[in-house]
Amino acid sequence: MYLSKFEKEVALLETMMSKEIRQLPLPVLLKIRSLLKEEKFTRLDGKVVINSFLPPFPSEAFNGLGRSIQALMERRAIPVSAYISVTSKCRYNCWHCSKTRRTGADMSRETILSAVRDLQDMGVCILGFTGGEPMLRDDLAGIIGSIDDRSVSILFTSGDGVSEKRVKELRRNGLFGAAVSLDHYEPEIHDERRGVKGAFGTALNAIRIFRDNGMYTMIQLVATREMANGESFQRYLDLAGELGVHEIRLLEPMPTGNLLSCACKCILNGEERGELRKLHIRTNRERNTTKVCAFAHIEHKELYGCGAGFQHLYVDAQGNVCPCDFTPVSFGNISRESVSVIWSRLTAAFGRPGCKCFLMENMDRLNEAFTGTLPIEYSKVRSLCRFPEECELPEYYRMLGWKDECSCPSKSFRQEGGLRHAFAFSKA
Numbered sequence: 001m002y003l004s005k006f007e008k009e010v011a012l013l014e015t016m017m018s019k020e021i022r023q024l025p026l027p028v029l030l031k032i033r034s035l036l037k038e039e040k041f042t043r044l045d046g047k048v049v050i051n052s053f054l055p056p057f058p059s060e061a062f063n064g065l066g067r068s069i070q071a072l073m074e075r076r077a078i079p080v081s082a083y084i085s086v087t088s089k090c091r092y093n094c095w096h097c098s099k100t101r102r103t104g105a106d107m108s109r110e111t112i113l114s115a116v117r118d119l120q121d122m123g124v125c126i127l128g129f130t131g132g133e134p135m136l137r138d139d140l141a142g143i144i145g146s147i148d149d150r151s152v153s154i155l156f157t158s159g160d161g162v163s164e165k166r167v168k169e170l171r172r173n174g175l176f177g178a179a180v181s182l183d184h185y186e187p188e189i190h191d192e193r194r195g196v197k198g199a200f201g202t203a204l205n206a207i208r209i210f211r212d213n214g215m216y217t218m219i220q221l222v223a224t225r226e227m228a229n230g231e232s233f234q235r236y237l238d239l240a241g242e243l244g245v246h247e248i249r250l251l252e253p254m255p256t257g258n259l260l261s262c263a264c265k266c267i268l269n270g271e272e273r274g275e276l277r278k279l280h281i282r283t284n285r286e287r288n289t290t291k292v293c294a295f296a297h298i299e300h301k302e303l304y305g306c307g308a309g310f311q312h313l314y315v316d317a318q319g320n321v322c323p324c325d326f327t328p329v330s331f332g333n334i335s336r337e338s339v340s341v342i343w344s345r346l347t348a349a350f351g352r353p354g355c356k357c358f359l360m361e362n363m364d365r366l367n368e369a370f371t372g373t374l375p376i377e378y379s380k381v382r383s384l385c386r387f388p389e390e391c392e393l394p395e396y397y398r399m400l401g402w403k404d405e406c407s408c409p410s411k412s413f414r415q416e417g418g419l420r421h422a423f424a425f426s427k428a
């Protein structure tokens with residue numbers, strides 16, 4: 001399933017020679033290569049897949065990633081990924097669900113299609129479709145089919161509603177990958193956490209169907225303290241190997257949705273997040289072990305940091321645009337204004353990439369502003385929340401020439417609603 005060391009070296013060379021990437025300065029190319037070298041590669045349908053955070057190579061979507069890197073070197077933030085919730089409907093009741101406490105009707109097909117076009121025009125190269133349960137939307141295949149080759153599409157599902165017929169239709173319409181939520185290796189525990197008996201069997205069936213139809217197949221886990229333990233996770237890793245999935249997306253509990261007011265009971269501490277990082281590093285070094293892609297590692301300051309509102313955005317089922325899937329702060333609604341206008345507002349607020357998770361940094365402040373429904377309007381929290389003002393930058397941005405020194409604005413400037421950040425920048 002995974003490339004040998006020699007095959008990986010050849011793939012790395014091919015990647016560095018792609019149309020947009022090869023235009024980058026040599027020092028930047030070498031630094032990007034050093035980052036990618038730590039990942040385990042897969043070849044699928046003639047394309048090299050590094051992980052679900054990056055588009056496959058060769059593809060026009062990968063070329064778009066190269067353009068986004070060029071934009072960063074010019075101090076312009078282009079969203080690399082955007083996730084769209086196509087429905088709030090779901091037949092499960094998951095313990096950690098981040099979509100609860102949101103009200104209103106689902107977006108129309110026309111609104112979603114317009115958003116897809118706008119996001120592609122903005123440079124998004126990875127489009128994710130989530131919910132609720134996206135498979136409960138009958139026109140999902142048509143929505144995915146509207147995406148041209150500038151972006152790849154990924155589906156996030158519990159497995160509910162997945163069938164051979166529907167997956168073949170999704171595949172014909174261009175779906176590249178699917179991530180099926182699998183909360184535990186024990187069926188009874190998974191079912192309990194999903195609130196539905198038989199959910200484990202449904203998930204495993206969906207995994208098999210996606211895999212057998214040639215898609216990049218992932219399982220997704222929100223790691224509890226128990227699962228952050230190496231011994232417990234090994235059993236989950238063994239199951240992943242039996243299932244033949246390409247990747248495990250490893251998340252952690254987030255203070256939003258069902259966990260908004262009780263996050264302190266389950267949020268992982270620094271040591272536990274460190275264990276998740278070790279799992280990412282170890283599994284990417286072992287060729288015959290299913291690779292782990294841990295958010296705790298990808299978003300660490302030694303790599304890419306938190307890209308919420310700077311290189312990533314999320315549109316909920318009602319059309320509210322938020323910095324990420326978990327941060328319940330709306331910067332506007334696409335039924336009233338374009339995504340590009342709202343993106344400008346987002347980047348004005350965030351200004352620069354952060355070394356720390358914005359939501360984790362502000363969970364107490366967001367709780368203070370919470371009045372019963374989500375998302376919370378930006379106007380109600382902009383004077384409360386701490387945005388990425390600190391001078392420390394994630395390593396990825398420093399290697400692109402950004403400097404840690406910066407001139408940070410006073411909070412009053414942000415309250416006026418304008419972009420007041422000054423950047424210190426030097427070309428690599």
